[in-house]
Amino acid sequence: MELKNSREIPIGGKITKAGNAEEYNTGDWRTFKPVIDHGKCTNCLFCWMYCPDSSILVKDGKVTDVDYKHCKGCGICAEVCPRKCIKMEKG
């Protein structure tokens, strides 16, 4: 991300655009990423409920993917999965 200079940013460190935390790529912080085995997954949505960063993507009641732009790789989803179908892999 290109950094702006002092004349291009709001004064006083204020955030003048609502909801722009989404633009912050917290996925950069990750060491391990969750990988879901969709063959074993029963869509119980435990991972979706427990994810602290709302990074489990769900469509029509089914787990579709992980939002890797924001997933910090905490591993809670893998820990709570009753089917043990989420693996934490390097990356």
Added chain:
Amino acid sequence: MTKILPLTGDHAAAESMRQINPDVVAAYPITPQTEIVMSFSQMAANGLVDTELIPVESEHSAMSACVGSSAAGARTMTATSSQGLALMWEILYVASGLRLPIVMHTVNRALSAPINIHGDHSDGMGARDSGWIQIYCENGQEVYEMGLMAIRLAEHSDILLPVMVCQDGFITSHAIEGVSILEDADVKKYVGSYVPKDPLLDISHPVTYGPIDLQDYYFEHRYQQAEAMRTAKKKLPEIFAEFNKFSGKKYDFIEKYKMDDAEVAVLALSSTCGTTRYVVDEMREKGIKVGMIKLTVFRPFPMEEIAAACKNLKALAVLDRADSCAAQGGPVFNDVCTANYTLLDKKIPTLNYIYGLGGRDIDEAQIRNIINETVEAAKTGKVKKLINYSGVRI
């Protein structure tokens, strides 16, 4: 039309606050500022102002409430002294860092320990790097007028910095003088209505104040703040000119008294300038070419103006009513020396006098002695002693 009222410095500050009619005042009473809060509370209770008055449990809370109210979009004022200012410390930096145009009357008083309630500049000088504009007033009249001007200065869209209007504890704050008061309607027109920048209460434009700012942007925001202080330096002449047009009163960064042909001068702040002016007159009658420089605006520091005023001097005495305990002189002395050393070709022998701590009187005899020693330095071109103490039993 103006009327002259018998007012103390504190009441002059309260009177200017009444005319400004700020949206919010959050304050905690402390000697010698108490009468500002007392008087303004009465005005609020009597319905003379529409201000939301927030009585808080400490000065830390007072400044915190001011930060919240200013960020919400309210024109916000407060007042404090000494330990109160010290307790506000961390929030002073928040107010300036968030670029909130809060105006605060500061009645200068010594700091503990030992505990002392009387006037010196230890409190204000301690806050000199907090990013607040600082104006030091000689008397109640200046407190009243600077109190009005501070609103225009703080809220200027290119500046947006908090302002401290300082006066000497007891000497100014509790002495009754005739203070010329402008018409309410004229003041209302002069200060105008407040248009806040990014107010929190504007829910159609949501804004976040105070998020964490790390290695990638903190420095840029601090640069903006330093730049705002430099802008204040550039814009102050416009603020002075605007006030002059409004009231007829002339203000500047510094006041030069009998400086045109002066060979030696005394540079001082606040109420001490009254006594100094008197002694300068007396010594002028004896043929001594002495003048006085009164430093009114301390932050932003008027480096160029001071150097220009000093350029023909043969010696200078700088008076400090605070000791920075740096083993090398007071805060005003250090800044003045930096200005003259940096901007002038010749070196002016400069003496520092630390005086009046804990409210100890500075009398004519002390100033006479200071001028005599400065004349001696002018004659010899040498500074016998750099850091001097006036009026203390060493």
